[in-house]
Amino acid sequence: MRKKGRKRKPAPADHKCSPAKLTRKNTVINLTTNDPFPNHHNPTAEDCRAVRDDLLAFHGFPQQFAKYRKQRLNLVSKDEINKQESVTSSSHEESVLDGLVSMILSQNTTDANSQKAFALLKSDFPNWEDVLAADSKSIENAIRCGGLAPTKASCIKNMLSCLLEKRGKLCLEYLRDLYIDEIKTELSQFKGIGPKTVACVLMFNLQQDDFPVDTHIFQIAKAIGWVPIEADTKRTYLHLNRRIPNELKFDLNCLLFTHGKACRACIKKEDNHQKKETGSCPLLNYLKNFNLSED
Structure with a gap:
């Protein structure tokens, strides 16, 4: 749910990742696309x-x-957000980057295995800088229970590397100040991050209506x-x-x-x-x- 009246902050000039790492043709979903089934009137x-x-x-x-769901309900009114600020700032809340990595680990596996893989990854590497600095085999070993460990480890490391080069720090909280189509463009640039993963981050971690x-x-x-x-x-x-x-x-x-x-x-x-x-x-x-x- 987008907060009314919130102004979008202009994105700073970015350091560019190499096109091989960052650019993915034909993967960005354009919200302005017309309904592909204009004559199909279901669902009402x-x-x-x-x-x-x-x-x-x-x-x-x-x-x-x-x-x-509770996070979304807390965004219903600006007054409620203000009441919650002192609480959420002092308690652990899943960051957007946490959410994105969780979604990557959830691909082609069970919820239980993906949650275990994320917990082991965070246990072995307390912050994302540690993950980026680690060798791929160490990351693979941490997330092996979630399946497709080499593929997912490569995706996570590539995403973190590009994010650091692009933004100067390993943080995706700036996405909260962008419009939904801009968020999709930003996330879809990372190799291995597909439309479903982007949509899940939008809905769960950014409280957008997707x-x-x-x-x-x-x-x-x-x-x-x-x-x-x-x-x-x-x-x-x-x-x-x-x-x-x-x-x-x-x-x-x-x-x-x-x-x-x-x-x-x-x-x-x-x-x-x-x-x-x-x-x-x-x-x-x-x-x-x-x-x-x-x-």
Whole structure:
């Protein structure tokens, strides 16, 4: 959620990383892109609210995202922010850089393994300067439990190196003062940082109204007719971010992600007809209605 009236600080002149390290063609998402499915009118605001309410009643709000939800609620009013300043300044709060590295480590692994990898990395290297100074093998050993250790270690080291060269320090807090499209441009420049990772940092660490699309959300969106069957993840991301009301994006995203991991019945439509426990999925009616509309 963007705070009204907050002025953007001009970005200082940057030290440039080499193009080989920093430039990634065709990866920056442009918020001004038109809806890729202008004639596909789902989901409506009413659809989004109904699914949010049904999933919330079924699952409750996922505890793993509760701290991020609380941070967003604390941004509802400027008065509340002022009240919280003395508290948040003295207590540990996940930095934007912490969040980005956590998202890198979460790729292609379980939540438990990625959280363990992040904890071990922070234990072996108390600050990001230590990580940057360490050899790649030491970083790989620290994060090995999260899988793809060489790839993730290289991505983290490259990102830290470019960030230090570009900004002069290992800190991403300046992103809080940029507009959402500028944040996407900044983060997408780092090799190995893809659109989903950028969107997650926006939503969780920067409290922006964005709607990341992972494989669970992508498959559910197709199954209940929120995007055409021929949609890919990039176009699904663009379409849903235009259709879903900002005030519903965070809760709906967390709930769809949680439900997609827990319920295999609603992921593939061919499984819906085979499912016997018809009352166990809160999205069953949406699946049925969409299947009927296709016939």
